[in-house]
Amino acid sequence: MPQRTLTITQFILERERDHPQATGDFTALLNAIALAGKRISVDVNRAGLTDIIGRTGEINVQDEQVQKLDTIANTQFVTALTPTGLVCAIGSEEVEEPIPIEHGEDGRYVVLFDPLDGSSNIDVAAPIGTIFSIYRRKTAPGSGSNALEDMLQPGRDLEAAGYVLYGSSTMMAYSTGSGVHLFTLDPAIGEFILTDSDLRDDGGAKVYSTNEGNSSRWNQVDIDWVGQLKSEGYSARYIGALVADFHRNLLRGGIFAYPGDSKSPNGKLRLLYEAAPLSFVIEQAGGKATDGRQRILDIVPTELHQRTPLYIGSANEVDRILAMRS
Numbered sequence: 117m118p119q120r121t122l123t124i125t126q127f128i129l130e131r132e133r134d135h136p137q138a139t140g141d142f143t144a145l146l147n148a149i150a151l152a153g154k155r156i157s158v159d160v161n162r163a164g165l166t167d168i169i170g171r172t173g174e175i176n177v178q179d180e181q182v183q184k185l186d187t188i189a190n191t192q193f194v195t196a197l198t199p200t201g202l203v204c205a206i207g208s209e210e211v212e213e214p215i216p217i218e219h220g221e222d223g224r225y226v227v228l229f230d231p232l233d234g235s236s237n238i239d240v241a242a243p244i245g246t247i248f249s250i251y252r253r254k255t256a257p258g259s260g261s262n263a264l265e266d267m268l269q270p271g272r273d274l275e276a277a278g279y280v281l282y283g284s285s286t287m288m289a290y291s292t293g294s295g296v297h298l299f300t301l302d303p304a305i306g307e308f309i310l311t312d313s314d315l316r317d318d319g320g321a322k323v324y325s326t327n328e329g330n331s332s333r334w335n336q337v338d339i340d341w342v343g344q345l346k347s348e349g350y351s352a353r354y355i356g357a358l359v360a361d362f363h364r365n366l367l368r369g370g371i372f373a374y375p376g377d378s379k380s381p382n383g384k385l386r387l388l389y390e391a392a393p394l395s396f397v398i399e400q401a402g403g404k405a406t407d408g409r410q411r412i413l414d415i416v417p418t419e420l421h422q423r424t425p426l427y428i429g430s431a432n433e434v435d436r437i438l439a440m441r442s
């Protein structure tokens with residue numbers, strides 16, 4: 117039976133009917149994120165043709181050169197989420213402090229995102245992506261959000277999370293805690309069309325994804341880990357954009373790692389808007405994610421932009437890493 121051609125809106129509505137307690141919030145929030153994703157996809161696909169490639173000359177909170185598309189993407193998400201009236205504050209990789217949302221005093225959610233992950237790939241037309249997290253607000257609506265208190269929640273309390281991948285096609289994946297669902301943008305109609313529902317990472321692929329250029333600074337256990345994989349004939353794949361490496365592993369199995377090292381003990385990746393949302397997704401697909409000691413989703417954040425070592429992918433591969441550390 118060919119899969120029905122369902123748009124993301126139709127699919128979310130169908131799934132919300134399965135959850136009587138659902139209030140339609142996710143329909144509005146995920147549609148807003150999908151809209152921003154569509155708009156960014158147009159910009160990304162035209163980046164070489166218009167004057168949006170390159171740097172703004174600014175340095176962001178990560179002490180990284182801000183690419184013009186980073187700024188555009190950040191604005192697209194704030195602009196798309198504000199009219200929902202559901203969001204009281206937004207946390208972004210691009211902005212030091214939480215962004216209070218105009219007329220969002222009664223918003224029941226906070227949204228965190230990396231608006232354009234892997235943006236150094238922009239200038240060479242390599243894949244990039246957006247990662248997002250949606251938490252229910254902890255402070256009482258109307259109480260004047262203490263945005264940081266509302267954002268510093270462990271990933272296990274996520275209401276929804278997902279990503280948009282701007283690659284050879286533009287894809288959006290999300291989970292609200294009932295499986296992982298994947299959509300492909302059909303540019304002809306400007307709609308995300310259901311590609312896979314209830315994705316599973318059943319492992320099996322002998323693929324690892326890590327930047328071995330950093331291995332001179334790695335702990336011995338990480339050096340031993342890669343040595344073991346090589347001895348077992350694993351292939352290395354590294355795109356340099358977390359969303360793209362994660363997406364490949366989600367679909368085919370495999371393991372991604374950005375370890376801590378002697379220069380950066382907590383690694384490079386951010387907990388709240390990179391590691392935690394993708395860990396939520398991978399666990400919903402049957403995979404796992406750890407910082408090398410504990411489940412990523414159990415880490416209680418203390419800072420908006422805090423980093424964490426990340427090992428994420430097929431459960432058997434994450435178990436191997438944990439076993440080497442025990």
Ligand code: P6P
Nearest residue numbers: 233234235327356357358359384
């Ligand atoms: P490196 C992109 O800058 C990013 O945050 C992730 O998307 C990616 O996985 C990682 O950093 C790449 O870092 O040090 O290997 O260039």
